[in-house]
Amino acid sequence: MSWTILQGIPIHYAYLDHQSPRTFVFINSLGTDFRIWDAVVDKLKDYGNILRFDKPGHGLSGLPSTPFQIKDYAEITLELMDYLHIERAVIVGLSIGGIIGQHLGVNHPERIEKLILSNTAPKIGSTETWNSRIEKVRNEGIESIADMVMKVWFSEQFHRERQAELLGYRNMLANSPLEGYLMACAAIRDNDLSAAITQIQLPCLCFGGTADGSTPPALVESMANSIPNAQFVLISDVGHIPCVEAPQQIVHEILDFVVYSDTKSLYQKGMITRRAVLGNAHVDRAEANKTEFDRTFQEYITNNAWGAIWSRPGLTKRERSILTIAVLATLGQEEELAMHLRATANTGTSLEDIKETLLHIAIYAGVPVSNTAFRVAKKVFETA
Numbered sequence: 001m002s003w004t005i006l007q008g009i010p011i012h013y014a015y016l017d018h019q020s021p022r023t024f025v026f027i028n029s030l031g032t033d034f035r036i037w038d039a040v041v042d043k044l045k046d047y048g049n050i051l052r053f054d055k056p057g058h059g060l061s062g063l064p065s066t067p068f069q070i071k072d073y074a075e076i077t078l079e080l081m082d083y084l085h086i087e088r089a090v091i092v093g094l095s096i097g098g099i100i101g102q103h104l105g106v107n108h109p110e111r112i113e114k115l116i117l118s119n120t121a122p123k124i125g126s127t128e129t130w131n132s133r134i135e136k137v138r139n140e141g142i143e144s145i146a147d148m149v150m151k152v153w154f155s156e157q158f159h160r161e162r163q164a165e166l167l168g169y170r171n172m173l174a175n176s177p178l179e180g181y182l183m184a185c186a187a188i189r190d191n192d193l194s195a196a197i198t199q200i201q202l203p204c205l206c207f208g209g210t211a212d213g214s215t216p217p218a219l220v221e222s223m224a225n226s227i228p229n230a231q232f233v234l235i236s237d238v239g240h241i242p243c244v245e246a247p248q249q250i251v252h253e254i255l256d257f258v259v260y261s262d263t264k265s266l267y268q269k270g271m272i273t274r275r276a277v278l279g280n281a282h283v284d285r286a287e288a289n290k291t292e293f294d295r296t297f298q299e300y301i302t303n304n305a306w307g308a309i310w311s312r313p314g315l316t317k318r319e320r321s322i323l324t325i326a327v328l329a330t331l332g333q334e335e336e337l338a339m340h341l342r343a344t345a346n347t348g349t350s351l352e353d354i355k356e357t358l359l360h361i362a363i364y365a366g367v368p369v370s371n372t373a374f375r376v377a378k379k380v381f382e383t384a
């Protein structure tokens with residue numbers, strides 16, 4: 001445990017400093033303390049120094065004497081970085097932490113190497129929803145909303161299979177300092193960075209969770225679309241706090257974005273994307289079947305289809321998946337079509353998306369084309 005006093009507020013932080021040239025700074029969500037990053041830090045620590053801290057009014061940090069807005073949380077984050085001589089960092093912000101990250105991206109890009117925004121948006125909720133939460137919590141305590149919040153934080157699968165952790169995180173929320181919690185609710189209520197984030201030029205990675213009831217994937221994706229250099233990654237079957245629910249996947253995406261993207265060849269990037277979309281089993285099989293005869297062709301596909309095109313941030317994996325399915329169906333490429341239909345398990349493309357795509361091409365490519373594609377799809381999903 002480490003402490004410092006900034007603006008008269010005791011700040012609780014943990015700084016793992018092994019003199020790496022790269023530092024990651026994690027900024028928390030509402031009603032959590034920095035332990036939510038434990039599993040991520042465990043896997044990420046070999047790749048950079050790691051700073052975590054409790055926002056003022058959260059965890060073991062003190063409460064400000066006057067209300068904090070988003071810009072104040074952002075300022076104190078920079079003050080802590082100054083105190084620890086961190087000039088520039090990869091900022092990883094979750095929810096309100098992601099709003100603070102967006103504020104820093106707009107106003108202090110020189111302090112940021114890359115920006116990672118998890119389960120957040122430039123505006124979360126409405127004045128009415130935050131006012132009613134503030135009133136309920138003020139009158140009845142945080143305990144009164146704890147079950148509702150757990151539904152937002154974690155997927156149904158987490159509720160079913162990880163009950164001890166669920167109760168633990170419920171305790172973390174219920175034991176949050178009341179005034180600090182209310183202050184952060186008001187700061188979220190009063191914030192809107194929708195116009196400002198279009199100015200962010202930093203490389204930016206945005207995560208959404210398919211089971212997130214607070215910042216649903218479409219909201220996060222629309223934030224990513226507003227930030228010129230942002231890419232959106234959808235994480236399946238996780239709620240609002242993927243660093244707890246799927247730390248392995250979060251670390252994988254962070255490493256791809258921060259560490260490998262700079263140094264990897266087109267072929268290496270292509271392999272990562274190919275494995276992410278088609279699955280390891282498929283790629284391992286294709287690699288094992290490769291001979292001298294088709295080696296050059298296989299490399300051509302990995303470099304160009306997966307490295308140069310599928311790895312681009314301009315369209316989401318779901319959008320590329322839908323496009324690919326439409327084109328392959330139209331070309332009557334049944335084998336490739338079946339492969340890309342199976343890959344929808346990894347691209348966030350739903351059965352409903354596929355149904356609509358195959359209906360849509362009936363108009364442009366003809367009913368027989370759709371008919372065949374529906375037959376192929378039924379076979380793929382019946383045997384899945």
Ligand SMILES: O=C(O)CC1=CCC(=O)O1
Nearest residue numbers: 029030095096149152214
């Ligand atoms: O607690 C919630 O409802 C989820 C959330 C919204 C903003 C934040 O930081 O967490």
